[in-house]
Amino acid sequence: MSNPVFERIQSEIADAPVMLYMKGNAMFPQCGFSARVVQILTHMGVPFKTANVLEDAELRDGIKEFSNWPTIPQLYVKGEFVGGCDIVTEMFQSGELAELMTDKGVPHEAAA
Amino acid sequence: MSTRADRIAAAITEALAPTLLRVADDSAMHAGHAGAAPGGQTHYSVLVVSAAFAGTSRVARSRAVHALLDGEFAGGLHALALTLRTPQEHAKLAG
Numbered sequence: 001m002s003n004p005v006f007e008r009i010q011s012e013i014a015d016a017p018v019m020l021y022m023k024g025n026a027m028f029p030q031c032g033f034s035a036r037v038v039q040i041l042t043h044m045g046v047p048f049k050t051a052n053v054l055e056d057a058e059l060r061d062g063i064k065e066f067s068n069w070p071t072i073p074q075l076y077v078k079g080e081f082v083g084g085c086d087i088v089t090e091m092f093q094s095g096e097l098a099e100l101m102t103d104k105g106v107p108h109e110a111a112a
Numbered sequence: 113m114s115t116r117a118d119r120i121a122a123a124i125t126e127a128l129a130p131t132l133l134r135v136a137d138d139s140a141m142h143a144g145h146a147g148a149a150p151g152g153q154t155h156y157s158v159l160v161v162s163a164a165f166a167g168t169s170r171v172a173r174s175r176a177v178h179a180l181l182d183g184e185f186a187g188g189l190h191a192l193a194l195t196l197r198t199p200q201e202h203a204k205l206a207g
Contacts, residue, residue: 070185087170
């Protein structure tokens, strides 16, 4: 079985070390939850790529099914699903997100 | 007719036997925003403290709660902010 949306997602999360599925883009997030994740990644100095689910209904449904996760945003690091806004926020606050980036070899600025 | 908040609370209580459960309807804060509906009941924040979360990852905890609320997502639930802790974690964090 080959689902073209799943194939697209699979290749995006394999190509980009940090991939964020969100509403809007990093410059103009169109949802507060997406905006918060962009803000955290930017604050950490992590390079990331985004895909705007609002521009593609198939992607919007597909990513939910692919990740088995019903809401947007969704963050992937080195092909692995990290979570949505709540999990990313909690992990940022506890320092675990920086640890994860270090473990995965993703460059980021050391916590101040 | 029960509200969505009541149904969320009932589903979580039955499955996870929480020692602490808070369900807040944040829909009014998101009125007019995409995903909001005229009747509200679209955006919620939920705190669950349950021993059932012990030894499971953050993603697994959220997936367990999402699975309980499948029908609500299908019926217009748009955003669900989850704080999911074991009693031990909550005692430490709530200070």
